[in-house]
Amino acid sequence: MTKLVTYTSGDQPRLGAVYGDLIIDLAQANGAFPQDVPSGRNWASGAVGFLEAGDAALKALRRLVEKVSGLDEADARGRSILIPANSVSLLPPVPFPPKIICVGRNYGKHAEEAGRPISEIPIIFARFAKTLVAPGGKVVVPRVSHQLDWEGELAVIIGKGGRYISRKDALDHVAGYSIFNDVTVRDYQFRISQYTAGKNFAHSGPFGPYLALRDEVANPHALQITTTLNGEVVQSGNTSEMLFDIPAIIEHLSE
Numbered sequence: 001m002t003k004l005v006t007y008t009s010g011d012q013p014r015l016g017a018v019y020g021d022l023i024i025d026l027a028q029a030n031g032a033f034p035q036d037v038p039s040g041r042n043w044a045s046g047a048v049g050f051l052e053a054g055d056a057a058l059k060a061l062r063r064l065v066e067k068v069s070g071l072d073e074a075d076a077r078g079r080s081i082l083i084p085a086n087s088v089s090l091l092p093p094v095p096f097p098p099k100i101i102c103v104g105r106n107y108g109k110h111a112e113e114a115g116r117p118i119s120e121i122p123i124i125f126a127r128f129a130k131t132l133v134a135p136g137g138k139v140v141v142p143r144v145s146h147q148l149d150w151e152g153e154l155a156v157i158i159g160k161g162g163r164y165i166s167r168k169d170a171l172d173h174v175a176g177y178s179i180f181n182d183v184t185v186r187d188y189q190f191r192i193s194q195y196t197a198g199k200n201f202a203h204s205g206p207f208g209p210y211l212a213l214r215d216e217v218a219n220p221h222a223l224q225i226t227t228t229l230n231g232e233v234v235q236s237g238n239t240s241e242m243l244f245d246i247p248a249i250i251e252h253l254s255e
Helices: 026-032 047-052 055-069 073-078 108-113 167-173 246-253
Strands: 003-009 012-019 022-025 082-084 089-091 100-104 123-127 152-158 174-181 211-213 224-229 232-238
Touching: 003 022, 003 047, 012 026, 012 047, 012 055, 022 026, 022 055, 026 055, 047 055, 073 082, 152 224, 152 246, 167 174, 167 246
Parallel strands: none
Antiparallel strands: 003 012, 003 089, 003 211, 012 022, 022 082, 100 123, 152 174, 174 211, 224 232
């Protein structure tokens, strides 16, 4: 399975593809084996550029991985095309997404636990990119509350944009999937009807480590999501239990 990561080597964020216990530096690889990606000159230099380039970037990525697989490993390391995974620090797979749109109470069990009714339409709220936390990073416990809570979620990464997208075409707009912990300050969330305050505390959104490409996730509605705290399972569910599936959500958001 091809998985993308964003990492730092030195002080600059880099886009890479996981290659065993190595990472392919896509900008370096594209410099060695230039790929023609219309309207995507910066497709290999960062996650947002990759997503904006759409399916052309996905095809270019696969061509690059094939090219790199034919290289001598020592030579590829010497040219900084291959980087040891244990030598870098991971960032969120999309470090500064233009939008983070969340869906609330999209699992019946979660709605019941919260004592909230099931909505007839998706409940939408937003997160800010600056709340994101790198894989393995620290969640900051706010001084103003002791009601910090976890919510393991499937993150759906949109590639190709659009308006008025139909359910049947919706998954064509998905670039890939990741995992996200929608850490929430509950008392702030329920002070008013809007979720924004409780969902946007600093350093409260662990994201990643990987972006798994769309074509390599056979069924995004059959994924087990498990959240652990200090080794104890505190949440377990399956995306098959979504009240609104991914196509329905994309159709709704694109109106």
